[in-house]
Structures are given as C-alpha cells and as structure tokens.
Amino acid sequence: xxxxxxxxxxxxxxxxxxxxxxxxxxxxxxxxxxxxxxxxxxxxxxxxxxxxxxxxxxxxxxxxxxxxxxxxxxxxxxxxxxxxxxxxxxxxxxxxxxxxxxxxxxxxxxxxxxxxxxxxxxxxxxxxxxxxxxxxxxxxxxxxxxxxxxxxxxxxxxxxxxxxxxxxxxxxxxxxxxxxxxxxxxxxxxxxxxxxxxxxxxxxxxxxxxxxxxxxxxxxxxxxxxxxxxxxxxxxxxxxxxxxxxxxxxxxxxxxxxxxxxxxxxxxxxxxxxxxxxxxxxxxxxxxxxxxxxxxxxxxxxxxxxxxxxxxxxxxxxxxxxxxxxxxxxxxxxxxxxxxxxxxxxxxxxxxxxxxxxxxxxxxxxxxxxxxxxxxxxxxxxxxxxxxxxxxxxxxxxxxxxxxxxxxxxxxxxxxxxxxxxxxxxxxxxxxxxxxxxxxxxxxxxxxxxxxxxxxxxxxxxxxxxxxxxxxxxxxxxxxxxxxxxxxxxxxxxxxxxxxxxxxxxxxxxxxxxxxxxxxxxxxxxxxxxxxxxxxxxxxxxxxxxxxxxxxxxxxxxxxxxxxxxxxxxxxxxxxxxxxxxxxxxx
Amino acid sequence: xxxxxxxxxxxxxxxxxxxxxxxxxxxxxxxxxxxxxxxxxxxxxxxxxxxxxxxxxxxxxxxxxxxxxxxxxxxxxxxxxxxxxxxxxxxxxxxxxxxxxxxxxxxxxxxxxxxxxxxxxxxxxxxxxxxxxxxxxxxxxxxxxxxxxxxxxxxxxxxxxxxxxxxxxxxxxxxxxxxxxxxxxxxxxxxxxxxxxxxxxxxxxxxxxxxxxxxxxxxxxxxxxxxxxxxxxx
Numbered sequence: 001x002x003x004x005x006x007x008x009x010x011x012x013x014x015x016x017x018x019x020x021x022x023x024x025x026x027x028x029x030x031x032x033x034x035x036x037x038x039x040x041x042x043x044x045x046x047x048x049x050x051x052x053x054x055x056x057x058x059x060x061x062x063x064x065x066x067x068x069x070x071x072x073x074x075x076x077x078x079x080x081x082x083x084x085x086x087x088x089x090x091x092x093x094x095x096x097x098x099x100x101x102x103x104x105x106x107x108x109x110x111x112x113x114x115x116x117x118x119x120x121x122x123x124x125x126x127x128x129x130x131x132x133x134x135x136x137x138x139x140x141x142x143x144x145x146x147x148x149x150x151x152x153x154x155x156x157x158x159x160x161x162x163x164x165x166x167x168x169x170x171x172x173x174x175x176x177x178x179x180x181x182x183x184x185x186x187x188x189x190x191x192x193x194x195x196x197x198x199x200x201x202x203x204x205x206x207x208x209x210x211x212x213x214x215x216x217x218x219x220x221x222x223x224x225x226x227x228x229x230x231x232x233x234x235x236x237x238x239x240x241x242x243x244x245x246x247x248x249x250x251x252x253x254x255x256x257x258x259x260x261x262x263x264x265x266x267x268x269x270x271x272x273x274x275x276x277x278x279x280x281x282x283x284x285x286x287x288x289x290x291x292x293x294x295x296x297x298x299x300x301x302x303x304x305x306x307x308x309x310x311x312x313x314x315x316x317x318x319x320x321x322x323x324x325x326x327x328x329x330x331x332x333x334x335x336x337x338x339x340x341x342x343x344x345x346x347x348x349x350x351x352x353x354x355x356x357x358x359x360x361x362x363x364x365x366x367x368x369x370x371x372x373x374x375x376x377x378x379x380x381x382x383x384x385x386x387x388x389x390x391x392x393x394x395x396x397x398x399x400x401x402x403x404x405x406x407x408x409x410x411x412x413x414x415x416x417x418x419x420x421x422x423x424x425x426x427x428x429x430x431x432x433x434x435x436x437x438x439x440x441x442x443x444x445x446x447x448x449x450x451x452x453x454x455x456x457x458x459x460x461x462x463x464x465x466x467x468x469x470x471x472x473x474x475x476x477x478x479x480x481x482x483x484x485x486x487x488x489x490x491x492x493x494x495x496x497x498x499x500x501x502x503x504x505x506x507x508x509x510x511x512x513x514x515x516x517x518x519x520x521x522x523x524x525x526x527x528x529x530x531x532x533x534x535x536x537x538x539x540x541x542x543x544x545x546x547x548x549x550x551x552x553x554x555x556x557x558x559x560x561x562x563x564x565x566x567x568x569x570x571x572x573x574x575x576x577x578x579x580x581x582x583x584x585x586x587x
Numbered sequence: 588x589x590x591x592x593x594x595x596x597x598x599x600x601x602x603x604x605x606x607x608x609x610x611x612x613x614x615x616x617x618x619x620x621x622x623x624x625x626x627x628x629x630x631x632x633x634x635x636x637x638x639x640x641x642x643x644x645x646x647x648x649x650x651x652x653x654x655x656x657x658x659x660x661x662x663x664x665x666x667x668x669x670x671x672x673x674x675x676x677x678x679x680x681x682x683x684x685x686x687x688x689x690x691x692x693x694x695x696x697x698x699x700x701x702x703x704x705x706x707x708x709x710x711x712x713x714x715x716x717x718x719x720x721x722x723x724x725x726x727x728x729x730x731x732x733x734x735x736x737x738x739x740x741x742x743x744x745x746x747x748x749x750x751x752x753x754x755x756x757x758x759x760x761x762x763x764x765x766x767x768x769x770x771x772x773x774x775x776x777x778x779x780x781x782x783x784x785x786x787x788x789x790x791x792x793x794x795x796x797x798x799x800x801x802x803x804x805x806x807x808x809x810x811x812x813x814x815x816x817x818x819x820x821x
Contacts (some may be wrong), residue, residue: 307771427703
C-alpha cells in the first residue's frame with residue numbers, strides 16, 4: 001500500500017497557496033454535486049492538492065469567487081445574468097451594483113458564515129455516508145472543496161483505526177490519475193516510504209479548533225501485521241533451519257565459565273582439578289625462598305597472627321568488618337612477610353637497620369657454566385649461537401652427512417627426529433623410515449559429474465565464495481570434467497603446491513570462454529587507444545585463451561607460447577602506465 | 588545471592604593456571620585463522636586474509652577453580668611456511684588438523700600434515716576438523732557423503748576425534764576445544780556424538796585416548812598457588 005507522507009512544511013504549503021490564487025473555480029452547483037458524489041472522476045485541476053489547503057479555505061474561496069463580477073471569462077449577458085438585479089433587467093446600473101455589494105457586505109451572508117454553513121452541511125452529509133466517503137474527504141485529493149484544516153487530524157485518526165474500508169478507498173483514490181507536472185506537496189513526496197502518515201514533530205498545530213494531532217506509533221501501525229499471527233504459515237525447511245539446530249549458543253565474554261555455562265558437558269569429580277600430569281607427583285620447582293614463605297604462610301593462619309588482633313583493636317580507622325576485605329588482607333600478609341618470616345636461610349640477612357646485604361657465597365651452589373654436561377638428563381640444554389655447531393657436536397660425522405643428504409642442505413634444520421628437506425619443502429624423518437599410515441586408505445574421491453554447469457563450478461569451492469579472487473574458481477573446480485573446451489592453468493601467486501598441480505589440464509565450458517572473450521575485448525578497448533598494439537591483436541583478443549585443439553599447437557610452437565605469455569605481461573605494463581597517467585591528470 | 592556467595596566461599600582459595608598450547612595446521616584457506624578468531628574473539632569475517640607465518644592468540648577459560656589458558660598457534664597453510672611447522676607442533680598438547688569440507692583435496696593433504704606434525708610431536712592429541720560445513724551441505728549430496736566416509740577413515744588411522752564445524756554459523760566451535768580439554772586431562776565429556784552421514788560429525792569418545800604423553804607437550808602449570816580473596820563472612 002503506497003501512501004504519501006503528508007508533510008506539512010511551510011514551504012510546501014506556501015507553494016500550494018500561491019498556485020491556488022489563479023486557479024479556476026467550479027461553480028457552486030458543481031461543488032454541491034461533488035459533495036454528493038465524491039467518487040466522481042476528478043478533473044485535472046481537482047487532482048492537485050492546491051485546490052484547497054489549510055491556509056485557503058476552499059469553501060470560502062468558492063463562495064467568494066462565485067459572485068465575483070470580474071471573472072475574465074464571463075462576458076456580456078451571460079455574465080450579467082449571474083447578478084440578481086440584472087436577471088430582472090434592472091436599468092439602474094449603479095443601484096444594482098450598490099444593492100449587490102450591500103448584500104455581500106451583510107453579516108448574514110459573510111464568507112465566514114457561508115463557510116460555516118458549508119461545513120455543517122458537509123458534516124451532515126458525511127455522517128450519512130459510508131467510510132469510503134470519509135476516506136475521500138480525508139485525503140482530499142479529488143474534492144478540493146472538502147479540504148479543511150482538520151483533514152490531517154482526521155487522517156491520523158482514521159489511520160489509527162485502520163478500518164478496512166478506509167484503506168480500500170484510499171487505495172482507490174491513489175490509483176486515480178494525477179496531473180502531470182503537479183507540484184503539490186503530496187506529489188513531491190515519495191509514495192513508497194512507510195505505510196502510515198507521518199508528521200514532523202516540530203510542526204505546530206495549525207488548527208486551533210481541531211482535534212490535536214496525535215502521532216502514530218510505529219508499533220501501532222504494524223498492528224495489522226501482528227494480527228496475522230493467527231494465520232499459520234508453514235515455511236519449507238531449508239538448509240539454514242537445518243543448521244540452526246546445531247548452532248551453539250553465543251559465547252560469553254572473556255571469562256568463559258565452563259561451570260556456569262549450560263553447555264558445560266564435563267562430568268568429573270574434584271580430583272579432576274588436578275591435571276593428569278600433576279598426578280605423577282611432579283613437584284613444582286621453587287626457590288628456597290619461596291618454599292619458606294609459602295610454608296610459613298600455609299601453616300600460620302593470617303587471622304592468628306599475634307599482631308593482627310592488636311591492630312584490629314587499636315587501629316583508629318579500622319573496624320571489625322574491614323578486616324576481611326581483600327585490601328586489608330593483602331596489607332596484613334605483606335607486613336607478616338616483613339616482620340615475621342625467618343630470614344636466616346635466605347641468601348640475604350636482615351640487619352636491624354632494615355638494609356639487605358647480599359650473600360657473596362650464594363652463587364657457589366650453582367655449577368660453572370662450562371662444566372655443565374648437557375647430555376646428562378636433568379641438566380639444562382644451553383642455547384648456543386650456532387645451531388649447526390650444536391648439532392655437529394651432538395652427533396657424529398656420519399650422521400651429519402646423512403642429515404645433510406636428507407635435508408638437501410649443508411645446514412640441516414633438525415627438530416626432534418625430523419629434519420627439514422629444503423628441496424622438497426617438507427619435514428622428513430631423520431632415520432629415513434617415513435612410514436605411511438594412510439596407505440591402507442583408498443581416498444580417491446568419487447566426485448560426481450557436474451550437471452548444473454557454472455553453478456556447481458562455483459559451489460564446489462568456497463574459496464570464491466568467501467573473499468577470493470574469481471580466478472580461483474578455475475583451480476577449484478578441478479578435476480571436474482565439464483563439457484566444453486580445455487585450457488591449462490598454471491600456478492598462481494600464493495597458491496599452495498599442496499593443492500595445485502600445474503600439469504593438470506582443466507576444462508572450461510563455452511560460457512566461461514565467452515566471458516573471457518568479452519573481458520579481453522574490454523581490456524583492449526581500454527589499452528588499445530593508448531598504445532600501438534601489434535597487428536591483429538585487437539582482431540584476436542582471445543589469443544591467450546585457447547581451446548582444446550589449440551593447446552597441442554601451442555605446445556609445439558614455443559615462439560607463439562612466449563608471445564602469448566609476454567603479451568599479457570606487456571598489457572599489464574600498459575595498463576599500469578595508463579593508470580599512472582590518468583592519476584597524474586586527475587591530481 | 589546468598590547462595591552464590593556461600594557457594595563461592597566453599598571454593599578453595601587456591602587457583603591453578605594451566606597453559607595449553609594448541610596448534611592449527613592444514614591447507615591454505617581452510618579456515619584456521621577464522622576458527623581461532625571466532626573462538627577467541629567471537630568474530631567471523633568473510634574476507635580472506637592470508638596468514639604470514641604463524642598467528643598467535645590466547646584465550647582463558649575457567650574450569651572450576653582452574654584457569655585454562657589456550658595458546659593457539661595458527662600456521663599459514665602455504666608451502667613457504669611449512670618450515671615453521673615446529674612452532675605450531677612442538678610443545679602443543681593438541682594439534683588440530685583442518686580441512687575444507689567443500690574441497691576434497693584439502694582432506695588428502697591431511698596425510699602430509701599428519702606425517703610431518705606427528706613426526707615432530709607424537710605426544711600431542713590430534714583432532715581432525717572439517718570446516719565450512721554450512722557450505723558443504725549446499726553442494727551436491729554425494730560430495731559430503733564421500734568426504735565424511737573418508738574423513739572417518741582418516742580419523743581412525745590418526746586416532747583422532749573428528750568434528751565438522753562451521754565458523755560462519757557457529758557450529759561445533761567450542762566443542763572442539765572442549766574435546767581438546769577432555770582428551771588432555773582425561774575428563775569425561777557428555778556431549779552427544781553425531782555419527783550420521785550428512786550431519787556435522789562429532790565423534791570423539793573412541794579416538795585420541797591413548798596418546799603417548801611426554802613432558803614436552805604436557806600443559807604447563809604457571810602462576811599457580813595464587814591466593815584469591817575469599818569472603819568468609821557474610
């Protein structure tokens with residue numbers, strides 16, 4: 001349902017008001033007829049909303065212009081018959097004019113009074129008519145005489161009620177032809193935005209006697225949509241719904257608590273808090289200082305320290321509740337370390353002056369660095385600058401030569417029992433016993449024939465679906481024979497040899513080849529005007545792409561193959577030059 | 588609230604912290620970095636960014652009174668980075684071998700990856716993970732079936748749990764690391780297994796149990812014996 005956004009800004013209203021001045025008015029009889037038949041096919045002038053605005057009372061203007069003796073299109077007797085006195089062939093012209101204007105100036109026949117009469121008459125009629133008429137009145141596009149300042153308010157109210165009749169009539173009115181080039185505020189607004197009438201919040205209430213404008217709430221406007229819940233709509237199960245059942249709950253933030261999570265699926269007792277590797281009586285290595293500190297702190301409760309009670313009782317700023325706060329505890333422990341830890345067996349001794357003096361003999365317990373035998377278990381393996389030297393020191397010459405052979409390098413990189421083969425770019429066993437545990441598996445995939453053309457070519461690989469250059473589709477549809485031509489695709493930058501075999505011929509259907517042809521044509525159009533291309537290059541832009549029959553020919557003619565490859569390079573070069581020139585021109 | 592406090596007060600004040608290194612290996616563009624970023628930061632980006640060398644992210648999870656810190660090493664899948672495989676393999680408690688469910692060739696490459704990584708560290712728990720499950724079910728019906736069968740055979744040879752996941756749709760991302768924890772610490776995981784062909788496979792109970800353990804790949808316990816403030820009074 002397309003309904004315009006009635007926006008009553010001042011600029012637009014002013015425009016409508018200006019256009020109305022020079023507009024031709026229908027006669028009063030026609031106006032009455034329109035009141036009775038609001039569904040009547042509107043005239044071109046009546047379709048414009050400038051017939052009546054809230055600034056120009058249509059009824060008032062109508063009544064005044066009906067009796068305007070200066071209408072330019074009325075002339076002669078036809079003009080004079082509109083005056084009562086002239087209908088009776090009054091000869092006294094001046095008196096007739098005086099009488100006429102005295103009647104006009106009479107309070108009983110003032111334009112305001114007539115306007116009120118018309119308004120009352122309209123309300124009476126509108127009360128007898130159905131909602132369809134109300135809708136016509138509210139929009140006011142086909143019957144400009146019915147425009148009233150309250151029309152916008154009425155629109156609002158009707159929109160809130162959302163009676164089906166009103167909506168239906170509105171649609172019908174909307175379908176009526178509008179005047180071309182009309183600049184009314186209704187036509188200036190987009191008709192596709194929203195399903196409800198919008199008002200600017202800053203718009204003042206232009207009708208002091210009308211009902212206040214009530215803004216429509218969006219949720220209220222969607223009420224009809226929500227009521228559709230009674231209708232059961234069965235959607236077909238798609239892949240998204242299928243995967244939804246496997247979807248995990250959204251993760252929490254940094255502290256992902258397994259214990260509090262609903263998806264906590266571990267079933268273990270408290271012994272599991274000790275990991276498996278700790279069950280082997282592996283004891284942490286701590287310095288003697290730490291041992292003493294922790295043993296002391298573990299065996300002595302913090303609250304049982306003798307000074308603690310004194311501080312709690314004597315401290316002027318501490319209460320009993322504060323003693324359990326983390327801050328106070330940290331302070332207490334720190335002080336206990338300072339005052340009560342025996343420091344006799346540490347590397348330094350505490351002197352009464354609170355100064356720490358180094359023990360010069362403490363380093364004697366550590367062995368000399370040069371006397372450490374790294375081969376003995378338990379001793380640290382010192383990292384030396386030259387890794388090759390360490391390897392050569394630890395192994396004999398024969399083994400070193402074997403490693404060099406295995407690694408195809410004079411400086412073999414050995415990690416554990418593996419040595420890196422520089423030539424083949426892989427890690428191989430030092431012992432040379434590279435057993436293949438997967439030899440029992442026949443992993444030749446039975447990839448089905450593609451029956452859906454390019455669609456499967458794209459879907460067979462996600463490298464193109466997720467942020468990959470489109471050229472990868474050639475590689476990823478690999479090994480999948482497609483009816484059509486065959487080309488050879490070499491290794492591309494960034495490709496892994498684990499995936500790509502450059503000797504494999506791939507097949508491309510005619511549609512893809514046609515796409516390449518057009519791309520090549522476009523390329524030559526861009527570059528051809530900038531450089532002097534070789535003769536026939538523009539005529540045969542697809543020479544870099546060859547069909548199945550041409551592959552063998554190219555392979556037999558190395559000169560042509562070189563031309564093909566260099567042609568692409570030169571074109572890259574040309575394109576770069578063109579781009580540089582264009583960029584420099586713009587700057 | 589009182590129950591929560593009383594429960595916390597019953598927890599011992601000693602907090603252990605264990606570092607668990609996890610290596611991610613596999614062909615290029617199978618989704619190693621996406622998996623790591625999704626698990627650590629809960630972000631998924633469609634755009635592909637090539638990993639140069641090794642990416643490294645950490646995430647801390649809390650398991651009862653123990654903080655588990657996952658140090659995830661993501662190795663670039665290109666061949667020029669294969670010499671950095673020891674960074675991801677050596678010292679890792681778990682090595683996750685990843686392949687693309689929509690590219691069967693990446694599954695075949697798992698053989699090479701396993702030979703090399705297992706040679707460097709035979710004490711790590713291997714986990715076989717198939718990625719992009721959401722895209723695989725949109726392809727021809729026979730392709731996922733073939734890959735599923737072959738992947739299960741690979742898992743048997745590798746003695747590795749097998750998981751099909753989707754980073755884009757958040758399918759089985761956290762379960763991969765839960766399985767890793769369960770296998771490292773011999774915990775019992777109660778996640779139901781999924782064995783039907785076509786569904787995102789989740790088979791872990793019979794695989795990865797009797798892996799040879801060495802001190803080199805064992806999780807490192809660091810920063811333990813922290814005394815946490817525990818409110819003893821209410």
